[in-house]
Amino acid sequence: MLRLYDYWESGNAYKVRLLLSLLDIPFERVHLDILAGETRTAEFLAKNPNHRVPVVEWPDGRRLAESNAILFYLSQDTPYWPDAAFERAQVLQWMCFEQYSHEPNIAVVRFWHFAKQLEANRDALPAKMEAGYHALRVMEQQLAQSEFFVGDRYSIADIALYAYTHVAREGGFELEGFPAVARWLARVAAQPRHVEITASVGTLVSA
Amino acid sequence: MLRLYDYWESGNAYKVRLLLSLLDIPFERVHLDILAGETRTAEFLAKNPNHRVPVVEWPDGRRLAESNAILFYLSQDTPYWPDAAFERAQVLQWMCFEQYSHEPNIAVVRFWHFAKQLEANRDALPAKMEAGYHALRVMEQQLAQSEFFVGDRYSIADIALYAYTHVAREGGFELEGFPAVARWLARVAAQPRHVEITASVGTLVSA
Secondary structure (H helix, E strand, O other), rough: EEEEEEEOOOOHHHHHHHHHHHHOOOEEEOOOOHHHHHOOOOHEEEOOOOOOOOOOOOOOOOOOHHHHHHHHHEEEEEEEEOHHHHHHHHHHHHHHHHHHHHHHHHHHHHHHOOOOOEEEEEHHHHHHHHHHHHHHHHHHHHHHHOOOOOEEEEEEEHHHHHHHHOOOOHHHHOOOOHHHHHHHHHHHHOOOOOOOEEEEEOOEOOO | EEEEEEOOOOOHHHHHHHHHHHHHOEEEEEEHHHOOOOOHHHHHHHOOOOOOEEEOOOOOOEEEOOOHHHHHHHHHOOOOOOOHHHHHHHHHHHHHHHHHHHHHHHHHHHHHHOOOOOOOOOOOOHHHHHHHHHHHHHHHHHHOOOOOOOEEOHHHHHHHHHHHHHHHHHOOOOOOOOOHHHHHHHHHOOOOOOOOOOOOEEEEEEE
């Protein structure tokens, strides 16, 4: 069975849980506590030298890291990856935007909140908040024109961006000024087989 | 003709210049001075609301942002994008690593150097340097086992990682401790049709 190295609160890991659930693929899940250093053990570093979850591991020993690369692989030959080459490139464009301009701001500030690191990062906070709001403005501009990010159809670009946007409030981001984003969040959550970030999906196993 | 919105010193823009040169695709190039705010004009924001180069624009008006999404699109049906689905996912895994764990450290510190922002970022520098060296260690571990990042063949994963690694010294990163990385840099530079980051390629036009 496919195995996911996971961390409950991680939106990056949630992306994979969500797509696996949408595709009805059974999986087992190993929870690693980032704050307790469980992604920095020798055993896990042998799986991902870059010490990050999610990592997906197949029974034949193949492994893949990086949430968006995992989404790409799992979505091949499914409706979540478009058929046309240019739409595929647009999906990747939004996923690159997510990893470079969205996650390092919106997800990182949320992490500071729940890891109690807000005070230690007080000087860096204003720039992170502004960059996070900038990312939300870019999203709002696109979603004012289309129901989903690419081709008016739910794709892995939406999954990638949903993960940390729908919990942005946990990092102190107010979504009131982003009505198209709010409608899109509701649209994603209403998809058949949608699961919440807190849902107990897959089969929990120990490493 | 395909048009590239470009910035000389940008490794992200260089990735696109390099692949276009490898593929012998003619293009015109508009140079935008990031430091002078030329990516924040209303005219350019209409092309990319996320105010970043590179952006590629086709004569029919289609546009694509995000260097790695552009590499993906231009490499379709070429030897720089593998045939096998899992190798494709591994290429994207390394490109995600580049944008999340490599570029924000190695490229950003280099930018601080030449934009004279080093003093303003003095407190953030040690963590950026350590994270940059971590990225180099992850690369070294892979390149000690394989000539290129995926499938022992030059791909867009190598182009993406070459861009800022080969100028890492401009950000103060010493590559002496990374012999496999150094051999790989030489291997990439020896490819037919390779061009330097400083090479005058394409046709320079004004916006």
